[in-house]
Amino acid sequence: MNLQVYKNRGKEYVRIVESYRDPKTKKPKIRVIQSFGSKEKLLAENPQAIEELQAKVEKMKQEKVQQEAKKISERLHDFLHASEPTHVQHGAVLKNYGYELYRMLWKELALDYFFDYRQKRDSNIQFRTKVPVALMTFSRLLFPDSKLSTFEGKERFAHGFPCELEQLYRSLSFLSSQKENLEKHLNKQMDKKINRNLAVAFYDVTTYYFESVMADDIKKFGYSKDNKVNQVQVVMGLLIDDHGIPVSYELFPGNTNDFKTFEPVLRRMRDEYGIKKLIIVADRGINSKNNLLFLKSMGFEYIMGYKLRSGSKKAKEMVLDETGYTHVSPEFKWKKCEFESSVRKDGKTYHIHDQLLITWSLKRQQKDRKDRERIVAKSKRLVESTSQMKAEMKKGGKKYVQLTFLEDDKLSLNEEQLKIDEQFDGYYGIQYSDASLAADDVLTAYHGLWKIEESFRVLKSNLETRPIYVWTEESIKGHFVVCYLALVIQRYLEYKLQQQGVELSTEKIQDAIRSATISLIEMDEQEFFIKNEPNEDFKDMLHALGLNDAPAYGKKSDAYIRPEK
Numbered sequence: 158m159n160l161q162v163y164k165n166r167g168k169e170y171v172r173i174v175e176s177y178r179d180p181k182t183k184k185p186k187i188r189v190i191q192s193f194g195s196k197e198k199l200l201a202e203n204p205q206a207i208e209e210l211q212a213k214v215e216k217m218k219q220e221k222v223q224q225e226a227k228k229i230s231e232r233l234h235d236f237l238h239a240s241e242p243t244h245v246q247h248g249a250v251l252k253n254y255g256y257e258l259y260r261m262l263w264k265e266l267a268l269d270y271f272f273d274y275r276q277k278r279d280s281n282i283q284f285r286t287k288v289p290v291a292l293m294t295f296s297r298l299l300f301p302d303s304k305l306s307t308f309e310g311k312e313r314f315a316h317g318f319p320c321e322l323e324q325l326y327r328s329l330s331f332l333s334s335q336k337e338n339l340e341k342h343l344n345k346q347m348d349k350k351i352n353r354n355l356a357v358a359f360y361d362v363t364t365y366y367f368e369s370v371m372a373d374d375i376k377k378f379g380y381s382k383d384n385k386v387n388q389v390q391v392v393m394g395l396l397i398d399d400h401g402i403p404v405s406y407e408l409f410p411g412n413t414n415d416f417k418t419f420e421p422v423l424r425r426m427r428d429e430y431g432i433k434k435l436i437i438v439a440d441r442g443i444n445s446k447n448n449l450l451f452l453k454s455m456g457f458e459y460i461m462g463y464k465l466r467s468g469s470k471k472a473k474e475m476v477l478d479e480t481g482y483t484h485v486s487p488e489f490k491w492k493k494c495e496f497e498s499s500v501r502k503d504g505k506t507y508h509i510h511d512q513l514l515i516t517w518s519l520k521r522q523q524k525d526r527k528d529r530e531r532i533v534a535k536s537k538r539l540v541e542s543t544s545q546m547k548a549e550m551k552k553g554g555k556k557y558v559q560l561t562f563l564e565d566d567k568l569s570l571n572e573e574q575l576k577i578d579e580q581f582d583g584y585y586g587i588q589y590s591d592a593s594l595a596a597d598d599v600l601t602a603y604h605g606l607w608k609i610e611e612s613f614r615v616l617k618s619n620l621e622t623r624p625i626y627v628w629t630e631e632s633i634k635g636h637f638v639v640c641y642l643a644l645v646i647q648r649y650l651e652y653k654l655q656q657q658g659v660e661l662s663t664e665k666i667q668d669a670i671r672s673a674t675i676s677l678i679e680m681d682e683q684e685f686f687i688k689n690e691p692n693e694d695f696k697d698m699l700h701a702l703g704l705n706d707a708p709a710y711g712k713k714s715d716a717y718i719r720p721e722k
Contacts, residue, residue, distance in 0.1 A: 158221065160207070160214045162196055169196040171207070173214055178693055190217075254315035254688075254707055255673025255695060256295045257718045261704075262646050262653075263291060266346045275335050282331060284320065289328045290639070292318040297643040299671055301621035304329075315675055315686075315716050329627065329635025336638050337429070340405050343645055344430060347402060351652060355432055357602055358404060359397050359609040360422065360439045362415045365623050366390040375630050377411035391633065394418035396426070401608040402648040406641055408634060416445040427455055436460060436591070438602050444588060446500035449509055453590065460594075460602050463513060463586035466578060472496065476515055476584050483596075488519040493596055496588065514587040514599050522583025529578060615647070616640055619663050657701035661694060669694035675707065675716050684713040 158175045173190040193199055199206040263269070272287035280286075295314070296307040308322045332339075347353055366385040367376055376389040390411035396404045407422050419439075426432050437452060441462035452459050465476055481492040496513035499506055587603050616622045622640045627633055647663060654661060661669070673695050675686040687710045699706055703721045 158190065158214060158218050160211050162207075170194060171196050171199060171210065173210070173217070250677040251313075251674050251689075252315040252677060252686075252716075253299065253313055253671065253673065254675050254716050254718070255670035255691065256299060256314055257316075258650065258670055258698065258702075258704075259295050259298055259646055260291070261718070262649055263294075265350070266343060266646070266649070268642075271339065271342045275338060276331070279334065280331060282327065284324050284327075286324075286328050286331050288318055289320040289325045290332065290642075292320060293325060293328070293639045294643050294646065297620050297639055298647060299667060301619075303626040305626075315713075326627075326632065329639075330631040331635070332638040333631045333634035336634065336641075337425075339638065339642065341429065343642075344404060347398075347649070351400065351402075351649075353402075354399050355404070355430075356434060357399050357436045357438060357605075358426075359399075359606055360394065360419070360437055360443060361606070361609045361613065362392060362394045362418050362442065363613045363617075364390045364392050364411065365617075365625065367628075368624055369628075372411075373630070375408065375410050375633060379410075379412035392418060393637070394422050395609060395612060396422055397609050397612055399605065399608075400648070400652050401612060402652065403612065403641060403645050406637075408637055415442045416448055419443055419448050420451055423452070423455060423457065427457075434458075436602065438606060440606060446498060446509065447502065449498075449511075449588075449590075450500055450502065450507055453509070458590045460587060460589040460599055462603070463588040465515075465584055465586045466581050468586065469498065472513060472586065473581075475513065476586070477580060482517075489517070491516045491596055491600075495592075512589050512592050512594075514589065514596055516585050516587070516600070517583045518585075519583065521585060525582040526579075529575075529582075533575065612644065612648075615663050616644060619667060620644065620647075654698060654701055659697055659701040661698070665694055666698070668692070669698060673707075677713060686710060686713050686716045688716070 158173065161172055161174045162169055163172070164170075170192070171194070172192040174187045175190055176185060176187050178184070179186050193206075193210065196207075203209070268291075269287050272290060273285075276282055276286050292311055292314075293304070293307055296302070296310065300307075300310060300313065302310070304325045305322065308320075308325055311318045311320075362382075364379065364382045364385075366381060366383055366388045367390065369376065369389055370387065372378060372389050375391055378389055379392065381388070381390055392409040392411055392413045392415075393406055394409065395406045398404055405422055405425060407418060407425075409418055423437070426435065434456070436458040438460045439462070441464050444461040444463060449459065449461075463472070465472060475492075475494045475496075481494070482490045483492060484490045492515050494513045494515065496511045498509045498511070500509065501507075587599055589599055620640055620643050622637070625633065625636060627636050647666070650666065651661070651663070654666075669692055673691040674689045676689060677684055677686050679685075686707075688707050691706070696706070699718065705719045705721050707716050707718055
């Protein structure tokens with residue numbers, strides 16, 4: 158219920174409206190509760206009219222809540238008709254039962270079995286590690302926070318996680334030791350449960366910073382992809398399948414170059430998972446000749462972005478030569494060229510025979526020009542101020558600034574470089590190894606990189622992998638295992654929903670699950686629950702997964718989601 162000021166034929170009117178969902182169409186609608194006419198007339202009669210109406214709306218909301226609470230109380234009283242409650246606790250405790258969706262996937266992926274087995278086999282830990290690990294995982298998915306806050310908030314779940322704070326921290330060390338075993342287990346489960354195609358996988362690298370300047374073996378200063386230049390960080394290389402479900406990841410010290418993250422991940426793929434044929438799709442940051450040579454030695458194929466502006470002279474000539482382009486439309490063209498490069502390694506010269514797919518689009522041309530105009534504007538400011546240039550030495554904007562030593566260290570705009578770059582506006586290169594691939598297949602695979610970019614966004618935003626509140630190397634690694642496990646479960650849920658035609662973003666799924674709550678009420682020294690109305694997305698998810706919602710009310714022990722009979 159809200160106070161709404163809306164326009165009609167240029168005039169503003171005031172009314173109270175209420176949102177609801179049409180039971181037939183399932184689309185959101187609004188109903189008018191009360192109209193007050195022209196805003197101008199209202200204010201002319203009473204300058205405080207809007208404030209008073211807003212207060213009225215708030216009072217109406219409170220009355221509605223009280224009415225609903227009364228109905229709920231009467232409903233529960235009817236349910237308990239067999240006994241006369243002598244005492245009702247004031248207020249009700251709100252708890253989330255929607256997390257049971259994640260719990261079901263946890264069981265489906267045999268994670269209780271995994272942690273029980275590995276704990277018994279590989280440790281002398283006495284408490285059940287699966288309890289604090291599940292708590293940390295579900296909390297990371299729904300209420301991401303520090304380990305202390307996670308422990309303090311464990312009572313927000315409808316069913317208990319009997320564990321102590323110390324057990325959360327000890328479990329991080331255990332998780333660190335089980336990282337590779339957990340990956341193997343999850344990949345084995347995924348092979349059983351989904352139509353997984355590991356003929357194509359996507360790889361990329363990102364960084365995670367700490368609120369610290371204290372470096373050690375893993376937390377180091379390096380190039381930050383979040384522009385956190387004064388904080389230590391770690392580097393993550395992540396490999397996902399074509400559904401966006403993580404396959405494997407590795408953590409590296411914060412000063413590791415993107416190129417050096419590549420080999421360990423792929424070597425494990427071959428040696429531990431037995432994958433012999435694979436097309437790796439990656440962005441330009443991973444494209445080094447040593448990486449390409451390594452992939453060929455492994456028998457893997459690749460599709461990678463190629464930096465045209467800093468590429469070889471031959472590549473640039475192919476780009477600007479209009480011969481061979483297929484003009485799909487006035488806004489897009491492409492051509493495929495044979496492309497050879499060479500690299501020296503261990504005293505030998507190796508020749509790499511590839512294909513280069515060159516594309517041009519009007520949309521990219523417009524973006525390139527806009528980006529360059531911004532850099533040129535900054536370069537011009539630097540040319541005008543030597544002191545500002547010195548201050549900006551470690552930042553962008555210097556690309557078109559040149560220093561002339563023969564003229565008293567004069568700064569000037571590099572017009573020649575500017576003209577060279579303009580020639581390549583709109584062009585993009587994709588280097589790939591399998592000459593039999595059609596251009597459309599290459600483009601489709603390469604455009605799939607958004608899946609891994611989105612995975613990094615989900616890790617950083619939805620699961621709040623950062624900031625990181627633990628500091629020892631084992632705890633840091635354990636923290637990332639929790640985040641990886643949470644991402645696998647989230648992506649698996651999204652996959653299952655998509656298979657049933659339900660397309661919901663990560664945010665909407667999380668909001669839907671968070672909306673599924675119960676109110677606990679103590680009556681006659683017993684705990685009963687009343688289910689609060691979850692949002693429509695949650696109902697759609699249950700229907701798609703063949704599940705029945707928790708009953709409207711009952712004993713606390715009955716507040717579960719159940720498979721449809």
